[in-house]
Amino acid sequence: MAAATSGKVYFHVTPPVKAIPCLTPFGMKLETYLRITGIPYEPIYGRSMGPKGKIPWIEYNGEAMGDSGLIIELLNREKGVDLNQPLSDADKAVSRAFTKMVEENTYWGLTQYRWIDNFDKLQELFEIPWIAMLFMRRIRSNTKQKLMAHGIGRHSKDDLEGIIEKDLKAISTFLGAKPYLMGDEPTEVDAVVFGQLSEIVWTAPDSYLHRIVALDCPNLLAYCNRIKDRYWPDWDQLTGNTNTNQ
Known part of the structure; x- marks a missing residue:
């Protein structure tokens, strides 16, 4: 676990390779979301699995969380972000x-x-x-x-x-x-x-x-x-x- 800083997103993900920055589509999804929203994050490269036995996962306010979709929901709430706000x-x-x-x-x-x-x-x-x-x-x-x-x-x-x-x-x-x-x-x-x-x-x-x-x-x-x-x-x-x- 990273030394937690309140409100900071620690993004655990596989290291980049020559072909692509991340070899899991869910890692590419989550990092692209972080980049689109501008939410600050710190990538932590490795192959350690998160609390649901998968990667990527995050640490936020001292808690580990898995599942890219649930992570996005959490960050939307915590950071006041809603990319879907303009949609019907x-x-x-x-x-x-x-x-x-x-x-x-x-x-x-x-x-x-x-x-x-x-x-x-x-x-x-x-x-x-x-x-x-x-x-x-x-x-x-x-x-x-x-x-x-x-x-x-x-x-x-x-x-x-x-x-x-x-x-x-x-x-x-x-x-x-x-x-x-x-x-x-x-x-x-x-x-x-x-x-x-x-x-x-x-x-x-x-x-x-x-x-x-x-x-x-x-x-x-x-x-x-x-x-x-x-x-x-x-x-x-x-x-x-x-x-x-x-």
């Missing part, structure tokens, strides 16, 4: 629907691609020694079980890819020519969606996922670059990679 009730409902779609469905397509179909590329992606892959194999086994329990892991490769393609194209259709999903300025759902799409754009360059985002739905690629350029000016510094646009 109907728009808030749409935002929640997209949030749940990408986090409870689309996310598992990326999980299947990364942890099952391309497990042999994880050592390079995570920038870890080969011996650590023994531990990663245990995670892969647990991930297979989670995919089966969710149900999405029971589909054929073609069926799974078709499901995720519909998700991504739905986002693209709704985004259209708008700068952000709900209009001219970002709201909470943009942090959520960018968290998922950024992993596709910058960590899965040879995947069907990347093809959909970059080629079939170029407005999604432009959207990702728009958020990256506006809220991640230190991206190159964090990743040490000057060729980040895909």
Whole structure:
């Protein structure tokens, strides 16, 4: 636990790699939210799990808290922040629907691609020694079980890819020519969606996922670059990679 300072957000997250500042979409989501809102925070890089056995998590006023969605709700209350304030009730409902779609469905397509179909590329992606892959194999086994329990892991490769393609194209259709999903300025759902799409754009360059985002739905690629350029000016510094646009 960090030495707590009252009112300060200590953000526990995995360290940056060459591909992306964070290899969990929920870490990218939460940090993007912190950057959009301007809430001061201190990143604490590591792989320690939070109170719910996951990462990212935060410490705030001496308390540890997990789950990116609940963390955002807490910080909204504590910091008097509400990115969704300009939205109508109907728009808030749409935002929640997209949030749940990408986090409870689309996310598992990326999980299947990364942890099952391309497990042999994880050592390079995570920038870890080969011996650590023994531990990663245990995670892969647990991930297979989670995919089966969710149900999405029971589909054929073609069926799974078709499901995720519909998700991504739905986002693209709704985004259209708008700068952000709900209009001219970002709201909470943009942090959520960018968290998922950024992993596709910058960590899965040879995947069907990347093809959909970059080629079939170029407005999604432009959207990702728009958020990256506006809220991640230190991206190159964090990743040490000057060729980040895909």
